[in-house]
Amino acid sequence: MPEQQQYIVVERDEPIAVVTINRPDKLNALNWGLVAELADQLEALDRDDAIRCIVLTGAGNKAFAAGADIAEMSNATPVQMATGSFQSWDRIRRIATPIIAAVGGYALGGGNELAMHADMIVASENAQFGQPEILIGVMPGAGGTQRLARTLGKFRAMEICLTARRVSAQEALDWGLVNRVVPEGQHVEEAKRLAQEVAKQAPVAVRFIKEAVLAAYETPLQDGLAYEKRLFALLFATEDQKEGMRAFLAKEKPTFQGR
Numbered sequence: 001m002p003e004q005q006q007y008i009v010v011e012r013d014e015p016i017a018v019v020t021i022n023r024p025d026k027l028n029a030l031n032w033g034l035v036a037e038l039a040d041q042l043e044a045l046d047r048d049d050a051i052r053c054i055v056l057t058g059a060g061n062k063a064f065a066a067g068a069d070i071a072e073m074s075n076a077t078p079v080q081m082a083t084g085s086f087q088s089w090d091r092i093r094r095i096a097t098p099i100i101a102a103v104g105g106y107a108l109g110g111g112n113e114l115a116m117h118a119d120m121i122v123a124s125e126n127a128q129f130g131q132p133e134i135l136i137g138v139m140p141g142a143g144g145t146q147r148l149a150r151t152l153g154k155f156r157a158m159e160i161c162l163t164a165r166r167v168s169a170q171e172a173l174d175w176g177l178v179n180r181v182v183p184e185g186q187h188v189e190e191a192k193r194l195a196q197e198v199a200k201q202a203p204v205a206v207r208f209i210k211e212a213v214l215a216a217y218e219t220p221l222q223d224g225l226a227y228e229k230r231l232f233a234l235l236f237a238t239e240d241q242k243e244g245m246r247a248f249l250a251k252e253k254p255t256f257q258g259r
């Protein structure tokens with residue numbers, strides 16, 4: 001049975017879960033309550049050992065999310081912008097379980113930034129990515145300038161943020177912003193398939209890999225290499241390392257326990 005809060009629907013299908021932003025009449029615009037609820041639900045799934053990978057999507061076929069809620073934001077004070085809502089985004093950034101964004105339709109502004117908080121992105125053919133904040137007199141505020149620059153390079157990031165140009169699914173694939181493009185409407189199924197692939201791997205190694213790849217964004221190469229080396233060595237403390245290597249040598253399929 002899907003679990004429904006005000007804005008977020010969680011459907012568990014162990015070992016994966018599908019989290020749906022459910023505000024389709026407003027193109028899943030991200031108000032503060034919604035982002036806090038999303039962070040709560042993702043954290044609950046992150047604590048749950050039975051869930052190994054999360055698919056994040058938007059309800060309806062028009063949008064993953066068309067950005068932060070402009071109606072709510074229009075009269076916000078700098079203090080409001082700088083406090084509560086940033087904490088929710090930060091909580092989403094710290095989720096250790098891999099997240100796959102399944103994007104159909106618009107992923108704009110905070111919607112694109114939310115997709116970029118995920119670890120892989122599956123796009124429907126009708127997906128459109130962009131940072132249109134410049135059109136309403138502001139700029140990306142949830143990581144858009146930084147993650148686009150690191151993912152696509154300076155010049156494409158500049159064009160997207162300075163001109164509000166939308167990027168099609170195919171372009172996003174060519175540019176390395178998404179992992180794959182599927183026929184319209186098939187993005188959630190494909191993301192679930194990919195999530196099952198991740199979910200069957202050794203759980204501790206999965207979490208360490210996410211941690212290590214994300215560290216590449218934040219550390220100089222030498223420090224990142226040292227960090228990876230330590231995480232790699234630490235995996236030799238797991239039963240799953242013993243089981244994985246035993247099964248390989250015995251020409252059997254491993255059974256991973258997540259310890």
Ligand code: DAK
Nearest residue numbers: 026027029066067068069070081085086109110132141142
């Ligand atoms: N906010 C509020 N409502 C929105 C919305 C949004 N971002 N996007 C769409 N809606 C609402 C529309 O107002 C409309 O509501 P009703 O009039 O029916 O009540 C309904 O959704 C359907 O939208 P449209 O009628 O406009 O639909 P169209 O197909 O004609 O156009 C569109 C679709 C996506 C091109 C258009 O809706 C649009 O341009 N939307 C705004 C896109 C945008 O500018 N997004 C960026 C917003 S700024 C931060 C965290 C995050 C952020 C900032 C700071 N911190 C942690 C502090 C992020 C900022 C942003 O995302």
